Amino acid sequence: MFTPQDHTFVVCAYKENPYIGDTIASLQAQTVTTRVILSTSTPNDFLREVCDTYQVPMVVNPHPHLAGDDWNYGYDAAETPLVTMAHQDDYYDPTFVERMLASLNAYDASELLIGFTDYFEMRDGERVDNNTLLRIKRIMNAPLAHRCCNGSAFVKKRILSLGDPICCPAVTLVKQNLGASPFDTTYKNSCDYKTWVDFARMDGRFVYVPEALVGHRIYAESATSLNLGEDIRKGEDLEILSSLWPRPIAKLVNKVYALSEKSNAL
Template identity: 30%
Template sequence: MTSGWHHAFAVPAHGQSPHLRECLASLRAQTVPSPVFISTSTPSPWLGALAAEFDATLVAHGPNRGIGHDWNQAMAAAPATWVTLAHQDDVYLPHFVAETMRCVERQPRADLVMTGYAELAHRRTWTWTPMLAVKRLLEEQAFLGREAVSHRRSKRRLLAFGCAIPCPTVTLRRDRALGLFREDLKVDLDWDAWLRLADGPGAFARVRRLCMLHRIHADSETSDGIRAGVRAREDRAMFERLWPAPIARMLARLYAVGYEAGKP
């Protein structure tokens, strides 16, 4: 069941991120206001005070069972028709909700809406990196100038050469997304989720405009996964679902090189 809210932010919070305050401030600065729900398995007085400061609802769950469980719990905590899973280290520009919901109105068959984004690293905003360029190219070859794609082949083409759907930009139709994320994956749980959504009847839609800033830093889950070799293993498993084994191995190797080349 959802409430009367059309859109909400769900923030999976863990520990004491030094960037969470900036994230919450950006959610409160939206030109179209949306309620904010902070979901955590590590509640603390610090987090409670931060939630109160930004008029966010704090929802605790437990035990701590990993990132996939955190994301599923966050989606469940936000009772709205559309939910943005806002990553605690990222910044959402003031027009994010307005642009996303205008797209929803134009694309009533959509299950997923993604937006343009830039990266935050080394105290700078990067609107172009090799990895960003590759992801934008993958978007273009799937969307072919359209705002939305609904055919299974087009949606899978968006994901066939890597995860071209940037998770922090995504807003999901909540009734399609409850329990969506696999809890045994550590890095590619978003890629896996989008691939399963692609097999369904709903459309994927996009807002071309840059609407948020994704922070790249050494303590992120993705960075940890790359260092530990988890990303390479999960990438290969994902490619093997899409391609014959020899091609999957080649693409996984190219992707690993791309992560190094794509760093700002």
């Protein structure tokens, strides 16, 4: 059985983000006490002040490259069997850890790869619970809420063959079954998608909690919006989809998926 002491939030921080204090506050407001650390490859006085204010330890990646390298560094620095990579501009419902632990503990720990929750969007200070993109992702993820499906490599890969419905900051990783440095380090934007596809080929469960317990902030300066604007994500996603489909089908799926993701490009 996993307990709150078995979990760490790793806040992935980059430069000086205005929302990071609110994110850490939401992590420290959980209904159960868990650990929080901040990981960065861009240490600065702003982040040091944030860490002092919230009494959060900072770890610094001395060899930065792409996002996956930074995530691996923070993930490896966490000393607990469960790790959630918290993005610096998102929000976590107070029951996130409590609900995640309850869902993971319904299974034998040796069977688990990741657990993840549903999410909502935050736009211009407003909570958005429903739009076309969110509804599509919920439909795609629905089979993974069931024991009969969430351990099937076929089901996991077929879901991911239609795009990436898994919200990265909503994912809790089970270190004992994933090992060290599990994130892809070849893609600039789609390293999370590539990582989930890699995991899907492994024996183990993707446990989906169909409750919107993470608020994903959408704004023009976010990494996702910038990379979509530069068409970085579209090219990377095509490569990933081509590992799951013949190239002509992958191109068709990618066109549809890219259109659905346009809502993130502000």
